[in-house]
Structures are given as C-alpha cells and as structure tokens.
Amino acid sequence: MVAVRCENLWMIYRSLFSEKVAIKDVNLKIPRGKIYGLLGPNGAGKTTLVSIMATLLRQTKGKVEVLNLDNLIDSKEIRKRINIASGNPNLIWSLTVYENLRYYAMLYGIYDRRIVENLIKEFELQEFRDVEFNKLSTGNKQKLILARAFVNNPELVFLDEPTKGLDPPIAKRLREKISSMQRDLGITVILTTHYMGEAEMLCERIAFINRGEIVAEGTKNDLKRMLKMRDKIRIEVDSEIPQSKLNIEGVYMVEKDANQYYFYVDSVERRLWEIAKEVSKFAKIKNIAVREVDLEDVFNELAK
Numbered sequence: 372m373v374a375v376r377c378e379n380l381w382m383i384y385r386s387l388f389s390e391k392v393a394i395k396d397v398n399l400k401i402p403r404g405k406i407y408g409l410l411g412p413n414g415a416g417k418t419t420l421v422s423i424m425a426t427l428l429r430q431t432k433g434k435v436e437v438l439n440l441d442n443l444i445d446s447k448e449i450r451k452r453i454n455i456a457s458g459n460p461n462l463i464w465s466l467t468v469y470e471n472l473r474y475y476a477m478l479y480g481i482y483d484r485r486i487v488e489n490l491i492k493e494f495e496l497q498e499f500r501d502v503e504f505n506k507l508s509t510g511n512k513q514k515l516i517l518a519r520a521f522v523n524n525p526e527l528v529f530l531d532e533p534t535k536g537l538d539p540p541i542a543k544r545l546r547e548k549i550s551s552m553q554r555d556l557g558i559t560v561i562l563t564t565h566y567m568g569e570a571e572m573l574c575e576r577i578a579f580i581n582r583g584e585i586v587a588e589g590t591k592n593d594l595k596r597m598l599k600m601r602d603k604i605r606i607e608v609d610s611e612i613p614q615s616k617l618n619i620e621g622v623y624m625v626e627k628d629a630n631q632y633y634f635y636v637d638s639v640e641r642r643l644w645e646i647a648k649e650v651s652k653f654a655k656i657k658n659i660a661v662r663e664v665d666l667e668d669v670f671n672e673l674a675k
C-alpha cells in the first residue's frame with residue numbers, strides 16, 4: 372500500500388529573470404502506515420516536495436498520487452484526508468488555543484467540541500487552553516500547530532521540520548508524541564528534518580534529497596550499507612600523520628579534527644589493526660574509540 376507516489380516529478384520556479392529547478396526528476400514511493408523521512412540540507416527542495424504532495428503547490432512536470440488520487444485532479448478530496456504542520460508558526464495570533472483549534476475544525480466541517488478538547492489534552496495544552504496564540508511559548512505554539520494537524524482525523528500528515536528551533540527536552544517530548552500518535556492512529560507521517568537524531572529515532576524509511584534530487588533512499592541500515600560505511604574509528608595522536616599515509620585499505624573516508632583522526636571503515640574487526648599499525652608508524656596513539664556510523668555521518672557524506 373502506497374501513501375504517495377511521485378513519478379518523474381519536476382518543479383521549476385520561474386520568474387521574469389530567472390529559473391530555479393527545485394525538484395529534478397524525483398521518483399518516490401512512500402509506504403502507508405509508517406513515518407517516512409525527507410532529509411536534506413537547506414534549499415534541497417524538501418518544503419517544495421512536501422508542498423506539492425500536500426496540494427499546496429502544482430508541479431511543473433510529472434505525476435503525483437496521494438492516497439491513490441491525482442494531486443492535480445483530485446486535490447479537494449486529498450485535502451479532506453491529509454493535513455500539514457510546519458515549523459514556522461502561523462496560526463491566528465489573537466485567538467486562544469481553544470479558539471484556534473475550534474476554528475480550524477470548523478473549516479473542515481467538524482463541530483464536535485470533544486474533538487478539540489481531546490486534542491488539547493493529547494498535546495498537554497490544558498493549562499494554556501484560553502491563552503492567545505501570540506502569548507504562548509515557542510514550544511507550546513509548536514504543540515498547537517501539531518494539534519491542529521490532527522483536527523480532521525487525517526490519514527496522512529505532513530510535518531515540515533516540526534521541532535525546528537525547540538529546546539531539546541521539548542523537541543524530545545514532541546517526537547514522542549508524533550511517534551505515539553502515528554502508532555495509535557495507524558496513519559502515515561511524512562516528515563522533513565535537519566536533525567539526524569530525529570530521523571534516526573522516528574523514521575522507518577528515509578529519502579535523502581540534495582539539490583532537488585533523491586540521492587539515496589531506504590531504511591537506516593540500507594543507507595549506511597549503501598555507503599559502505601559501518602563503523603567510525605577515532606584515534607587520538609600526539610602528532611600529525613602525512614596525508615598520503617592515510618590511504619589504507621577498507622578506509623572509506625578520513626576526517627581530521629585537531630589531534631584526532633576519524634576513520635570511516637566497512638568493518639572495525641577487519642580494519643582496526645591495520646589502521647593502528649599504520650598510524651603508529653608516524654605518531655604515538657593516545658586513545659582509540661570505536662562506534663557505529665550514524666545518520667549524521669551518512670548525511671554529511673551525501674550532502675557534499
């Protein structure tokens with residue numbers, strides 16, 4: 372079952388004097404009932420892609436199906452069944468938490484007040500029920516924006532950087548909420564983020580987008596495997612090692628940070644001994660640490 376399918380999708384922003392290709396021949400199949408991550412650096416095209424899928428923008432070329440409906444022909448029907456929340460707070464500033472939710476529910480033809488009250492409870496906003504939007508803290512504004520994305524009981528929710536600019540404990544709380552709402556309701560969530568930890572924690576599958584193109588797609592493990600990087604070995608030394616001596620078999624990439632070298636390898640067991648032997652010819656080893664690569668490493672490599 373597919374939630375969103377994109378085929379040969381292009382988005383070109385045209386103005387009088389310039390043309391910007393924001394999405395370049397994207398093909399994607401996003402499965403239903405999971406959290407799917409769109410990751411990529413600033414300007415990669417994440418918001419553009421989400422806006423097209425959420426029927427807020429019309430593509431230049433290509434086909435998009437959302438819940439098996441065509442985004443250009445059936446946008447009205449799609450809108451009833453999806454919702455979107457963005458990290459840029461944009462609610463009616465003079466209405467309270469309750470009034471905002473009630474207003475948006477009514478736009479969907481939902482007049483049952485219990486739905487609004489439940490969302491207030493679900494997102495822990497009871498205390499702020501009668502506080503105007505503009506008087507809320509950034510964290511509570513974001514909670515309200517997320518709550519609003521659920522007013523119409525959507526099957527598919529787009530979250531464009533839902534934890535942007537939040538301090539770590541609030542961001543963590545919201546991630547847990549997103550995860551539990553998705554699980555409990557069995558819905559599909561398509562999420563963009565800059566935070567690798569967030570994608571690692573929440574997303575079943577991930578697409579990396581860079582300069583409008585999908586450069587990799589798969590589960591977290593698929594992505595790491597694809598890059599042949601599995602482990603990262605950090606070696607602290609007392610002096611510099613000549614660059615030419617760092618070309619060791621099985622080493623995918625080397626990074627240097629002051630007196631520390633990071634070796635990205637396919638397998639620690641197979642490469643550690645050789646690397647340590649090579650390094651110790653040129654410098655004294657003061658410390659060695661090993662860990663698995665995380666999505667941040669993959670991201671840094673793909674965003675080059």
Ligand SMILES: Nc1ncnc2c1ncn2[C@@H]1O[C@H](COP(=O)(O)OP(=O)(O)OP(=O)(O)O)[C@@H](O)[C@H]1O
Nearest residue numbers: 384391392393411412413414415416417418419420
């Ligand atoms: N309305 C527009 N007109 C012209 N160019 C645009 C428009 N909106 C976006 N762009 C350009 O399209 C590209 C993709 O932008 P988009 O906002 O989709 O990226 P993003 O991945 O969401 O970035 P960020 O991480 O900063 O949110 C960028 O180069 C951006 O400058």
Ligand SMILES: [Mg+2]
Nearest residue numbers: 417418419531
């Ligand atoms: Mg964006």
